[in-house]
């Protein structure tokens with residue numbers, strides 16, 4: 162019987178009639194003699210604690226210092242280092258109008274009694290006159306949760322962030338709030354003397370200008386918001402596995418979800434690397450819960466993602482979608498790397514047992530993550546890479562997979578990566594068993610899993626490889642007229658790279674919708690900073706130099722457009738990709754398609770031959786021709802803006818590229 166306070170007890174009258182016999186507690190004579198009055202439950206030693214607090218303190222061991230102190234460093238070296246680290250963080254969080262950075266202290270404010278505290282540190286601008294007004298925020302402490310471990314971040318998320326739960330496989334389910342995808346129209350880039358000349362501005366460009374002053378207004382808003390909190394998360398991590406071109410990034414955020422996401426997505430420093438981290442090369446201020454002020458110049462919504470290349474800072478206001486941080490840093494790399502003659506790529510990348518590397522370009526949802534994650538190959542990365550004279554390197558330390566309709570059978574490696582440490586965004590799960598229902602789109606269709614790359618069993622660590630042999634352009638063609646695979650000439654590869662086509666179907670719920678074509682230069686116009694032809698010229702030069710072959714793979718529809726046809730089976734696409742990797746497709750027989758002039762193979766092992774030419778798969782031949790012409794027209798129209806550009810130093814290549822588009 163349950164009592165009022167939930168305990169369970171027997172009714173005494175019931176016990177009287179049906180209960181167990183009473184336990185006899187008479188002392189035996191021998192026990193009294195040997196002084197064993199107490200009845201022991203077990204023979205183990207009792208704990209060495211007098212209080213519960215003392216007992217709890219026994220549970221946690223202090224992390225061992227990683228770098229042994231040398232004699233010359235002296236006993237205070239560790240304290241000095243900690244102080245320097247906190248000073249650097251206080252400098253990052255300093256208001257630009259007041260005299261000091263915030264007083265920062267390491268550790269969880271809820272556990273100050275048990276956290277070994279380094280004395281509070283704040284950055285002093287000694288050159289400022291002391292008459293400058295001190296604000297209330299300068300009188301309080303901001304607790305810094307610095308590079309916490311996944312376990313610590315789980316605890317923070319579950320304790321303080323609504324919508325955080327552990328799923329049955331051990332992943333951390335989170336909600337990203339009102340925004341469940343990126344907000345490209347809310348991106349702003351500071352236009353100053355340097356960027357005015359360097360960057361791509363105007364029609365088609367993702368770089369919408371803002372001035373330095375407005376950036377500082379938003380930066381101050383974010384910093385004041387973050388410093389007003391009791392605690393903020395700070396991640397110090399790296400980008401780019403190429404040690405020569407590694408970038409140090411600091412992410413300041415207000416949510417454990419954001420900190421764990423970036424822990425997974427950026428390269429994680431070793432404890433030694435962290436000790437010598439020093440000053441970051443780039444800093445993100447993520448104040449996503451707090452909106453921007455729409456009375457501010459250049460603001461057209463309550464969301465603003467602001468990039469200032471001169472200050473090497475990014476400010477996020479009004480969106481908690483975590484992908485904004487990783488793709489924001491990607492934009493930065495699209496500026497920094499080409500300056501060093503390194504090509505930055507919106508592509509997945511993997512490598513065969515023999516060292517053959519393939520790149521997978523494509524817009525969101527076309528299959529970069531799915532197809533670069535291949536059980537028979539080494540994964541170098543799923544989304545962002547650099548191609549330098551040394552070969553390829555992943556920019557990131559993790560993967561960000563779409564989870565909608567995820568199945569263990571079709572994508573076992575991604576399925577198995579969703580375990581303890583993985584951030585699962587916006588998924589729906591059973592409230593009791595915490596089994597995730599991947600087909601449920603109640604929150605969003607863009608459900609995601611972010612996990613460290615080593616969660617994929619055949620990840621190549623370090624994530625670098627030799628020069629690519631195959632460059633695969635992925636298009637999810639919802640019109641259903643592009644062939645499942647075509648072999649491209651260099652000029653065709655450039656034409657399709659600059660076009661960056663895909664066609665997705667917006668809103669899959671009510672009724673059949675027309676597919677809408679998207680053209681996104683370099684398969685990532687939202688992230689490039691220079692004119693598309695700059696990246697195209699570098700890609701052409703590298704492909705030529707290293708003898709890479711270009712391919713166009715349609716991961717979208719076959720046998721009709723969205724609504725009448727069906728999506729090409731993932732198993733078939735995998736067979737096509739296998740044939741590209743093995744080199745057998747290069748040796749196949751080819752025929753040429755009309756309009757687009759694409760070379761299509763007549764046979765591929767494991768793929769029904771009749772689907773290789775889309776003309777065969779449509780029952781209504783007139784509808785096929787009309788749709789093909791329609792898509793060709795869209796390509797032509799999109800390319801008009803590129804007609805007056807030269808690609809690289811070679812005039813003939815430019816002419817060939819213009820010739821490589823659809824003809825009718």
Ligand SMILES: Nc1ncnc2c1ncn2[C@@H]1O[C@H](COP(=O)(O)OP(=O)(O)O)[C@@H](O)[C@H]1O
Pocket residue numbers: 523524525526527528529530531532543561562563564565716717728729730731732734
């Ligand atoms: N034939 C196919 N090829 C590739 N992906 C497919 C195919 N059919 C269905 N899909 C699904 O399309 C989605 C591709 O998304 P993803 O790999 O995350 O794209 P990206 O990384 O380019 O954004 C996955 O959910 C995958 O299961």
Ligand SMILES: C=C(OP(=O)(O)O)C(=O)O
Pocket residue numbers: 342343484488524525526529530544561
């Ligand atoms: C995170 C993203 O990348 P992708 O969809 O290419 O995986 C995104 O575009 O928001």
Ligand SMILES: [Ca+2]
Pocket residue numbers: 523524525526
């Ligand atoms: Ca993308």
Ligand SMILES: [Mn+2]
Pocket residue numbers: 529530543544561562563
């Ligand atoms: Mn992806």
